[in-house]
Amino acid sequence: MKRVIFCILVLFLLTGCASQKKTTRDFFAMDTVMSLTVYGKNADAAISAAQTEINAMEKTLSVTKADSAVARLNAAGTAELPEDAIALLKRTLELSEKTGGALSPTLYRLTSLWGFTTGDYRVPTAEELEAALAEYRGGSVSLSNITVSLDGRSLDFGAVAKGEASDRVCGRLKENGVSSAILSLGGNVQTVGLKPDGERWSIAIRDPKNEADYVGILSVGETAVVTSGGYQRFFEENGKRYIHILDPETGYPVENGLASVTVVAPSGFYADGLSTALYVMGKQQAVEFWRSAGDFEAVFVVEDGSVFVTKGLADSFDCPDFQVIE
Ligand code: AMP
Ligand code: MG
Numbered sequence: 001m002k003r004v005i006f007c008i009l010v011l012f013l014l015t016g017c018a019s020q021k022k023t024t025r026d027f028f029a030m031d032t033v034m035s036l037t038v039y040g041k042n043a044d045a046a047i048s049a050a051q052t053e054i055n056a057m058e059k060t061l062s063v064t065k066a067d068s069a070v071a072r073l074n075a076a077g078t079a080e081l082p083e084d085a086i087a088l089l090k091r092t093l094e095l096s097e098k099t100g101g102a103l104s105p106t107l108y109r110l111t112s113l114w115g116f117t118t119g120d121y122r123v124p125t126a127e128e129l130e131a132a133l134a135e136y137r138g139g140s141v142s143l144s145n146i147t148v149s150l151d152g153r154s155l156d157f158g159a160v161a162k163g164e165a166s167d168r169v170c171g172r173l174k175e176n177g178v179s180s181a182i183l184s185l186g187g188n189v190q191t192v193g194l195k196p197d198g199e200r201w202s203i204a205i206r207d208p209k210n211e212a213d214y215v216g217i218l219s220v221g222e223t224a225v226v227t228s229g230g231y232q233r234f235f236e237e238n239g240k241r242y243i244h245i246l247d248p249e250t251g252y253p254v255e256n257g258l259a260s261v262t263v264v265a266p267s268g269f270y271a272d273g274l275s276t277a278l279y280v281m282g283k284q285q286a287v288e289f290w291r292s293a294g295d296f297e298a299v300f301v302v303e304d305g306s307v308f309v310t311k312g313l314a315d316s317f318d319c320p321d322f323q324v325i326e
Contacts, residue, residue: 020196032186046176099277108156121235163272166190208259216319224268228275229260256282265296
C-alpha cells in the first residue's frame with residue numbers, strides 16, 4: 001500500500017512539474033539583451049510587471065537618454081531624483097567606500113570621455129584625461145533629502161543598474177506568485193527558487209576569449225551570478241585594447257591580467273557592484289577582499305586562460321581545470 005501511495009505521489013510531482021509551463025520573453029533594455037524565463041501559470045502577467053519595472057528604471061537611471069532623471073542631473077549639476085534612485089545612490093556610495101573606491105558611481109565624465117557610454121570610442125588626450133581626473137579627484141556628491149548636488153563629478157550607474165534591476169525583477173516575479181524563474185540581463189543572471197523539477201540551475205561562465213565557448217558550469221540555487229569582463233565592451237586602437245571598466249585612480253581602462261570576474265551572491269545589486277570592483281582591484285587584492293568580506297563567492301578567469309574559484313564554489317563548479325582559492 002505504501003508503495004502505491006509513493007508511486008501516486010511521484011506521479012503527482014511529475015505531472016505537477018509537467019504542468020509548470022515555461023514562458024520566455026526576450027527584449028532589449030538598458031543597452032543590452034534581456035531574457036526572462038518564468039515557470040508557472042501567471043508568467044505573462046509577472047513578466048509584464050517586471051518589464052514595466054525595468055523600463056521605469058531605465059527612464060530614471062540612463063545616462064544616454066537625455067530626458068532621464070540622472071542625465072538631467074548630470075547636465076544641471078543639481079536636481080531632484082526619485083526616492084528609489086536616491087536609495088540606490090546611497091547604497092552604491094556605501095559599496096564604493098567598502099571597496100576602497102574601486103567601484104565608483106561618479107565617474108560619468110571619464111566613461112563618456114572614452115566614448116563608452118555613447119559608442120563613439122576614442123583614446124582621450126593626456127590633457128583631457130588629466131583635466132577630467134583632477135575634477136573627479138577634487139569633486140564631491142552631496143545629498144539633501146532627494147536633491148543631489150554634483151561638484152566635479154557625474155553619475156554613472158552602469159556598474160550596478162542591471163544587478164539592481166534583476167533584484168527588482170525577482171521581487172516583482174515573486175509578488176506575482178512565481179516560484180521558479182531565471183533571468184539573464186546581459187552578463188547578469190539571477191534565479192528565483194529552483195528549477196521546476198527541484199534541480200539546481202546550471203550557469204555557464206563564458207570563455208572571455210571565445211563567445212561560443214565557456215570555461216565551466218556553476219550549479220546554483222536561488223542566487224545572482226554576475227560577470228564583469230573586458231570582452232563585454234571594448235575598442236581597439238593601434239592594436240591596443242581599451243575596455244569599458246576604468247580604474248578610478250588613473251582614469252584609464254583597467255589592465256591587470258584579469259579577463260573576467262564572476263560574483264555569486266544573494267543580491268544582484270551587490271554581485272554586480274562587486275564584480276566591477278573586483279575587476280578593478282585585480283586578482284590579488286580581490287582575493288583579500290573576498291577573505292575579509294565573507295559574504296560572496298567568485299570565479300576569476302585570467303588572461304592566460306587559467307581559472308580560479310573561491311572555495312565555497314569548489315564543489316558546484318564543473319570545469320576541466322581550475323584552482324581553488326582558500
Ligand atoms: P559592469 O559591466 O557591471 O562591470 O559595469 C561596467 C560599467 O560601469 C561601465 O560600462 C561604465 O559605465 C561603468 N564603470 C566603469 N568603470 C567603473 C568603475 N570603476 N566603477 C563603477 N562604474 C564603472
Ligand atoms: Mg557590475
